[in-house]
Amino acid sequence: MIDTEVARTFDRRSALFLTWGGVLTSVLILRMLQMQVFNYKEYTRKSENNSFRVQITMPKRGNILSESGSIISKDISVYRIYVIPEETKDLNNLIDIITKDLKLRQKTVDRIWRNVKKQQPFQPVLVSENSDWNTLAKLAAKNIPGVHINTGFSRVYEMGPAGAQIFGYVGAPKKPVQNAPFFSTGINGLEKKFNNVLFGKTGQTVLITNAVGRITGEDKSQFIQPKTGQDIKLTIKEKIQKVLYDSLAINRAGCGVVLDIKTGNILAMASTPSFDANNFKADDGDEYISSLLSDVAKPFMNKTIEGLYPPGSTFKIVVALAALESGAITPNEKIFCPGFWEYGNHKYHCWEKDGHGWVDLIGALKHSCDVYFYQVALRIGIDAIKSMALKLGLNQKYMNDVLINEMPGIMPDRRWKEKNIGSYWVHGDTIISGIGQGFILTNCLQLAVMMARVASNKEIIPNLIYSNTTSNFKPLGIQQKNIQYVLNGLEEVTKKGGTASGSAINVNGKKMGGKTGTSQVRNISKSERQSGVLTSEQLKWNLRNHGLFVGYAPTNDPKYAVCVIMEHAGGSSPAARAAASIFKELLK
Numbered sequence: 001m002i003d004t005e006v007a008r009t010f011d012r013r014s015a016l017f018l019t020w021g022g023v024l025t026s027v028l029i030l031r032m033l034q035m036q037v038f039n040y041k042e043y044t045r046k047s048e049n050n051s052f053r054v055q056i057t058m059p060k061r062g063n064i065l066s067e068s069g070s071i072i073s074k075d076i077s078v079y080r081i082y083v084i085p086e087e088t089k090d091l092n093n094l095i096d097i098i099t100k101d102l103k104l105r106q107k108t109v110d111r112i113w114r115n116v117k118k119q120q121p122f123q124p125v126l127v128s129e130n131s132d133w134n135t136l137a138k139l140a141a142k143n144i145p146g147v148h149i150n151t152g153f154s155r156v157y158e159m160g161p162a163g164a165q166i167f168g169y170v171g172a173p174k175k176p177v178q179n180a181p182f183f184s185t186g187i188n189g190l191e192k193k194f195n196n197v198l199f200g201k202t203g204q205t206v207l208i209t210n211a212v213g214r215i216t217g218e219d220k221s222q223f224i225q226p227k228t229g230q231d232i233k234l235t236i237k238e239k240i241q242k243v244l245y246d247s248l249a250i251n252r253a254g255c256g257v258v259l260d261i262k263t264g265n266i267l268a269m270a271s272t273p274s275f276d277a278n279n280f281k282a283d284d285g286d287e288y289i290s291s292l293l294s295d296v297a298k299p300f301m302n303k304t305i306e307g308l309y310p311p312g313s314t315f316k317i318v319v320a321l322a323a324l325e326s327g328a329i330t331p332n333e334k335i336f337c338p339g340f341w342e343y344g345n346h347k348y349h350c351w352e353k354d355g356h357g358w359v360d361l362i363g364a365l366k367h368s369c370d371v372y373f374y375q376v377a378l379r380i381g382i383d384a385i386k387s388m389a390l391k392l393g394l395n396q397k398y399m400n401d402v403l404i405n406e407m408p409g410i411m412p413d414r415r416w417k418e419k420n421i422g423s424y425w426v427h428g429d430t431i432i433s434g435i436g437q438g439f440i441l442t443n444c445l446q447l448a449v450m451m452a453r454v455a456s457n458k459e460i461i462p463n464l465i466y467s468n469t470t471s472n473f474k475p476l477g478i479q480q481k482n483i484q485y486v487l488n489g490l491e492e493v494t495k496k497g498g499t500a501s502g503s504a505i506n507v508n509g510k511k512m513g514g515k516t517g518t519s520q521v522r523n524i525s526k527s528e529r530q531s532g533v534l535t536s537e538q539l540k541w542n543l544r545n546h547g548l549f550v551g552y553a554p555t556n557d558p559k560y561a562v563c564v565i566m567e568h569a570g571g572s573s574p575a576a577r578a579a580a581s582i583f584k585e586l587l588k
Helices: 004-038 040-051 091-101 106-118 132-142 190-193 195-199 240-251 276-282 283-293 312-326 361-367 370-391 414-420 427-433 444-456 480-493 526-530 573-587
Strands: 052-057 070-085 127-128 149-158 203-209 215-218 254-260 266-272 335-337 339-344 346-349 357-359 513-519 546-553 561-567
Touching: 004 127, 040 283, 070 091, 070 132, 091 106, 091 127, 091 132, 106 127, 106 283, 132 149, 132 361, 149 276, 190 195, 215 427, 240 254, 240 561, 240 573, 254 283, 254 444, 254 573, 276 283, 312 361, 312 370, 312 444, 312 546, 335 370, 339 427, 346 370, 346 427, 357 361, 361 480, 370 427, 444 480, 444 546, 444 561, 480 513, 513 573, 561 573
Parallel strands: none
Antiparallel strands: 052 203, 070 127, 070 149, 203 215, 254 266, 254 561, 335 357, 339 346, 513 546, 546 561
């Protein structure tokens, strides 16, 4: 017989068990309903994300073409092997395996580890590009977690360093793009400015993966074909570009521009020192880039539009035309140059210590007489000089829609000095402006435009993007007789006794005219003179004067204008010789 108290205790426990069991069962059922009915879409999406991997497919980038249609920059197809560190539990072992399978050099392995350490674990680390098919097949067959193989594109720069700052280069964006391990964009130059045109449209590939993330297939229903980018065609003539670059490379640093006067087309544009973006992807690419960044001569700088220089004696062209147009001088009026000119309590020296004697306009241009232009500048004043400088194209931007970081330079006047320097304009400012010194700053492209406008008496506008339309430039409105007086003086510059006589050319009777210039970087100090340093060439490289030359050819029917700036060359001769080499190629 069962004890009554024991029975009651058993019944209570059974009731509690059944009650709590019912509650737990109800909760479980409700949770299942929530997951399977109410939150069905959310969990389906999560499940699909776990089994599908979306990859952005990079489009083939458009080409950059020369005037003749030759390729300057292009994409080539590559097979790429890379690793994603967060996808493997043993990165050391993974890198050991691929090192043996691919027979990697130690330099390559070191580069892989450097990138692993400096990147986020989800970012891809390139192992190799352009591996042979057999190697790729063997590695793919192992299906190692964290190792990926894909086809893609790599940018090739056909002209190497010859114009690299203008053409630009591509690279990874500052912020990584999700699901696009080798997304690239324009970083500099035309590649950056025209990125939206060159880039095209991305595609999409959806990969099917198993529970551990290994790829087992592809969902072709969700595939989106990438769209190739558009080409851009330039006015650059590759042969002239190469001659310009080689001529500049003789000197450590400089820049140059070659213009077609009839069309305004930029036929060549280069800066030195330069760089070869093809080397950025090499195993020692990081070291190469570091060496470029530490170079005081600034290889990444597009000096044709970013570099600002006092124009030196090339600016005498502006002063001469301003004086003729104002009637302040006549072409035949002579001014005496004893080697200096005293005005007020200051003595202004000519570059020729013993002076040039009596010189007229043509003689002053031929010999680049400073004393002549000191006095002429003071006669006409800074306002007339600035007005002519603007008319001839200085202190203006031309490449805003094409290139980046263009600098307008400085063409000062009274208001500019009061605003920026905080002091009044004085006669001495006007006097030294007469020889292109003082506050005046120009860039290489502006000086080439100045020369083209003087040679044509038209408002030449430079152009870098090729167009089939015919140029129709406005007249400058300068009296043609005054233009001719100045051109006659520029012809004399390359004749016997002229400042560029050693660079004279004659290509089947075709000759060049032009103007030399020396842009002073720093005065030689008294202590330096006492120690025996008497010329700019005796100073350290970065303290020497810049050498400039602006020229046109042929003299009887101007078709081309050139500006060459040789940084710290000491004088203008190297720039004049470089211009002569370019004109010889143009006039063949």
